[in-house]
Amino acid sequence: MPRARPFTALEQRIDDWAHRRTQALAAGAGPWRARVLELVVFTLKQAWACVFGASMLALLVIAKLAYPDDLLLARSDALVLAALTLQILMLAFRLETAREMGTILLFHVVGTAMEVFKTHVGSWQYEPDGLLRIGAVPLYTGFMYAAVGSYMVRVMRLFDLTFTRYPPRWVTALVAAAIYANFFTHHFLPDARWVLLAAVALLYGRCVMSFRNHRSGRVRRMPVLAAFAGTAFLLWVAENIGTAAGAWVYPSQQAGWEMVPLTKMVAWLLLMMISVVLVTLVHRPTDGNVDEVRSAWPGRSERVSLENSSTLRGESATQRMIPVRHFGYGLDSHHHVVDAATGNSGAGRHNGSARRG
Structure with a gap:
């Protein structure tokens, strides 16, 4: 059947290459080589989905290691301009659609608003240089949240995700709104993160996502909560890279860098629920009742x-x-x-x- 979310030109070339290689392997080799190929295609697609986020991390590291301190243009302002250029290139090369870009802009707004509040109450801080900022928040921070949005909208398209027993979107929106509010209110009221985490587990616990790495591969299934946990871990790894590069620091890192506590993964997982709801504005979850699909080899x-x-x-x-x-x-x-x-x-x-x- 036709894909619900069409590929870009480069994505189509990757898929065509995998399809040709799969046919060749199926004709004269055992299934283990096909599994290796599927892993290669999966890795390529994941890397392609992460291209904006990986580029942002690279910019942060380069700015830390190679950007001169005595230049007239402050480091944080240079990062803003570089991130803006990167975003323009994503659109110019049609790596993101205009509709997806609208959702990613929402990530900018939602993330920057939270950053302004969090820096005000001292949850973390940025270097006090540059002019392109709102309060204590340099504008490149919005692009870091946009990188999460970019990954999620692209992975939906690349793997053409479908879902079984996806919860009602209006319920997910209510939970996401409560999570976003708790990021602010827990500074003044009891922290409800564990209650909200339990709500997420209850809401998405029965949901399973189905995806195919390439057209001749089998359909894979994964509990959505497992995908959320894996993504939260990768975001925690990226956060350690960002803080090591000095993009921002937590109070515990003032005297010197140390690893971000693993408990921050809970915050990232909850933040992902907001991201998921925003992504479903542009990529509505489709029902995929695939029961079982075996590898598409003869026999x-x-x-x-x-x-x-x-x-x-x-x-x-x-x-x-x-x-x-x-x-x-x-x-x-x-x-x-x-x-x-x-x-x-x-x-x-x-x-x-x-x-x-």
Whole structure:
């Protein structure tokens, strides 16, 4: 079936390369090489999704190590201009769509507003140089939040994510609003982060995301909470790099750099809930009731759930799929469909497990 979120030109080239290599490997090699290829494609796509965030981290490190202290243009102002240039390049090369850019701008606003408050109450601080700032907050900080948004909107497109049992969006929005409010109110009222963390676990606990690394690979499934935890860990790693580069410091790092406490991962995970809600404004979660998809090699089988009526258009809910040998790859896979009520059979082209990406 067509992708819900089309690739950019470079993303399409990566997918085409993986598809060609998969066909070649399937013709004359064991499945282990296909698994290695799938891992390579997964890594390439993740790196591509992180391109804005990785570039921002590189700018922070370069500014720390190589930017002269005696230049007229302050280091923080240079970072603002460099980050703005990077964002313009992302749009110019169509690595982000205009609609995605609108959501990323919301990340700027939400993140900068919180930064102004947090620096005011002394949660962390930045170098007091430069003119491009709001209060004690240099404007490049908004781009750091935008980097999180950029990753999330791009990973939705690159892996064409679908979700099973995704919670109602209005409920996720209420929880995200409560989380955002708690980032401010816990300085004056009891901290509700653990209650909110429990709410997140309850809300997303049954949700599973499905993704395909490339069109000839199998559909992979992962609990959404596991994906959230993994991303929160990577953000914690990035935060350690940022603080080591002197982009900002916590009170505990005033006398010298030390690792950011692991407990900060909780704050990042909660902040991600706000990010997730913002991303769903541009990439609405789609229901993917893929039950089981086996690797698309000759002799392997696939099985798809009929819970979603769009899986087989025109077939009744009583019909089931009998796995047979593949006669092709990707969108060319065929199955026999047997009506469970009548026993009549017919050829059917499955769509639900033929998602490219």
